[in-house]
Amino acid sequence: xxxxxxxxxxxxxxxxxxxxxxxxxxxxxxxxxxxxxxxxxxxxxxxxxxxxxxxxxxxxxxxxxxxxxxxxxxxxxxxxxxxxxxxxxxxxxxxxxxxxxxxxxxxxxxxxxxxxxxxxxxxxxxxxxxxxxxxxxxxxxxxxxxxxxxxxxxxxxxxxxxxxxxxxxxxxxxxxxxxxxxxxxxxxxxxxxxxxxxxxxxxxxxxxxxxxxxxxxxxxxxxxxxxxxxxxxxxxxxxxxxxxxxxxxxxxxxxxx
Amino acid sequence: xxxxxxxxxxxxxxxxxxxxxxxxxxxxxxxxxxxxxxxxxxxxxxxxxxxxxxxxxxxxxxxxxxxxxxxxxxxxxxxxxxxxxxxxxxxxxxxxxxxxxxxxxxxxxxxxxxxxxxxxxxxxxxxxxxxxxxxxxxxxxxxxxxxxxxxxxxxxxxxxxxxxxxxxxxxxxxxxxxxxxxxxxxxxxxxxxxxxxxxxxxxxxxxxxxxxxxxxxxxxxxxxxxxxxxxxxxxxxxxxxxxxxxxxxxxxxxxxx
DNA sequence: GATTGCATATCGTTG
DNA sequence: CAACGATGTGCAATC
Numbered sequence: 001x002x003x004x005x006x007x008x009x010x011x012x013x014x015x016x017x018x019x020x021x022x023x024x025x026x027x028x029x030x031x032x033x034x035x036x037x038x039x040x041x042x043x044x045x046x047x048x049x050x051x052x053x054x055x056x057x058x059x060x061x062x063x064x065x066x067x068x069x070x071x072x073x074x075x076x077x078x079x080x081x082x083x084x085x086x087x088x089x090x091x092x093x094x095x096x097x098x099x100x101x102x103x104x105x106x107x108x109x110x111x112x113x114x115x116x117x118x119x120x121x122x123x124x125x126x127x128x129x130x131x132x133x134x135x136x137x138x139x140x141x142x143x144x145x146x147x148x149x150x151x152x153x154x155x156x157x158x159x160x161x162x163x164x165x166x167x168x169x170x171x172x173x174x175x176x177x178x179x180x181x182x183x184x185x186x187x188x189x190x191x192x193x194x195x196x197x198x199x200x201x202x203x204x205x206x207x208x209x210x211x212x213x214x215x216x217x218x219x220x221x222x223x224x225x226x227x228x229x230x231x232x233x234x235x236x237x238x239x240x241x242x243x244x245x246x247x248x249x250x251x252x253x254x255x256x257x
Numbered sequence: 258x259x260x261x262x263x264x265x266x267x268x269x270x271x272x273x274x275x276x277x278x279x280x281x282x283x284x285x286x287x288x289x290x291x292x293x294x295x296x297x298x299x300x301x302x303x304x305x306x307x308x309x310x311x312x313x314x315x316x317x318x319x320x321x322x323x324x325x326x327x328x329x330x331x332x333x334x335x336x337x338x339x340x341x342x343x344x345x346x347x348x349x350x351x352x353x354x355x356x357x358x359x360x361x362x363x364x365x366x367x368x369x370x371x372x373x374x375x376x377x378x379x380x381x382x383x384x385x386x387x388x389x390x391x392x393x394x395x396x397x398x399x400x401x402x403x404x405x406x407x408x409x410x411x412x413x414x415x416x417x418x419x420x421x422x423x424x425x426x427x428x429x430x431x432x433x434x435x436x437x438x439x440x441x442x443x444x445x446x447x448x449x450x451x452x453x454x455x456x457x458x459x460x461x462x463x464x465x466x467x468x469x470x471x472x473x474x475x476x477x478x479x480x481x482x483x484x485x486x487x488x489x490x491x492x493x494x495x496x497x498x499x500x501x502x503x504x505x506x507x508x509x510x511x512x513x514x
Numbered sequence: 515g516a517t518t519g520c521a522t523a524t525c526g527t528t529g
Numbered sequence: 530c531a532a533c534g535a536t537g538t539g540c541a542a543t544c
Binding site for chain 4: 041043045046047076103188189190220
């Protein structure tokens with residue numbers, strides 16, 4: 001069946017498969033192929049996948065995905081911007097190649113037999129709205145510093161040390177420096193090490209510096225290391241409020257200056 | 258069209274969409290729906306996606322993917338093991354829910370109108386064979402230590418320090434300790450910091466300890482920090498040879514003991 | 515264009 | 530089951 005928005009065909013011949021892929025690429029459509037195929041990849045690594053039935057997705061932006069019937073991650077893929085070519089062999093087999101220039105990577109799919117092939121022109125203007133990132137925590141703390149503790153005053157965000165950027169640098173009510181390390185999910189031992197490294201730049205500070213790990217929760221080993229190092233933990237859930245209106249955010253920003 | 262391996266339908270009614278999703282779930286098939294839909298997610302974070310045409314994939318292992326017509330990553334998803342339920346509303350709209358228990362996460366898709374719906378029973382026994390990982394580098398170095406430098410002798414792999422595991426610990430021909438940090442791709446500043454941390458445990462060693470970053474290449478800033486810290490860089494590409502025969506590897510292992 | 519660091523990261527391995 | 534580290538991580542923001 002064919003109309004302007006999509007085309008699909010079941011049990012296509014090799015010729016038909018070739019033609020529909022060509023057409024889909026020309027129209028910059030999203031192409032779906034369910035087929036028995038083999039896959040080779042060469043680039044940052046190298047891989048090979050023996051014959052089996054998988055879903056192939058080619059997107060108009062050059063993204064290329066091969067999905068087996070398990071896992072969230074594609075078994076092979078190419079990123080946006082990759083260039084696709086399709087060839088038909090004498091025996092009717094279809095070869096689809098996707099090439100990326102930098103870094104040089106090549107994905108080759110040999111389609112033995114397609115079960116269904118289709119392409120779609122997707123109308124989709126909306127972007128995903130997300131909340132609950134580390135950045136949302138940061139904004140919350142800058143707007144309401146008392147969440148960390150009474151009298152906490154942020155000085156800067158993204159303060160650079162020789163060991164990377166500190167998320168929030170501030171002072172407590174006694175004027176002691178506080179280094180905050182934010183994590184939007186359960187903090188592990190590596191988060192504590194990160195905080196420990198930031199503090200190295202301040203080890204000569206006379207007033208003493210407090211290191212605080214801010215996260216919804218912390219692993220057992222991480223807490224042990226934290227306490228052994230004289231660091232602190234502050235439990236804080238990342239705010240998950242989706243912004244309904246962008247002007248509100250702007251007003252808030254202006255009024256808070 | 259219907260047979261044992263797959264079913265597909267174009268411009269299905271709400272009832273038909275519901276029925277095919279039900280059937281696909283029951284048969285533990287891979288379900289594909291191209292439709293206009295809205296998506297909500299709540300769990301580790303929260304997100305909302307307004308109406309638009311996307312590809313929905315439900316895999317028999319519970320993996321759930323929603324793909325827009327751009328990017329490699331799905332715009333929303335649920336991991337393997339999630340449980341799917343489908344409902345039909347009075348107005349013919351379809352609600353698909355995927356729930357994960359731990360952590361608690363819920364994905365809700367409201368299908369306004371499906372353009373095509375299909376399901377497939379995929380025959381696929383092959384696993385992906387990959388080469389070019391950090392582990393391949395490690396094996397290469399343990400088998401042929403001279404690749405690092407003449408006279409290098411590995412002592413242990415995965416040596417534990419207070420700052421994490423060292424990839425390979427060894428000695429040079431003069432008996433000085435060498436700490437190797439392996440990276441399968443271009444090493445950045447964080448790799449140098451990691452190596453720096455490992456060496457802290459050895460800073461009292463009388464003979465002096467050498468820290469060596471082993472990677473195919475290194476960023477400019479990373480090289481600067483490396484040299485400032487008196488560390489070394491050894492260029493090594495991860496071996497990309499796909500193993501043809503597992504016995505060969507075993508033989509090699511036995512003969513090298 | 516190169517580099518850095520977050521992510522609903524996902525996924526395998528280990529304790 | 531929890532936790533830790535690698536990944537062809539992908540991706541956006543920043544330089």
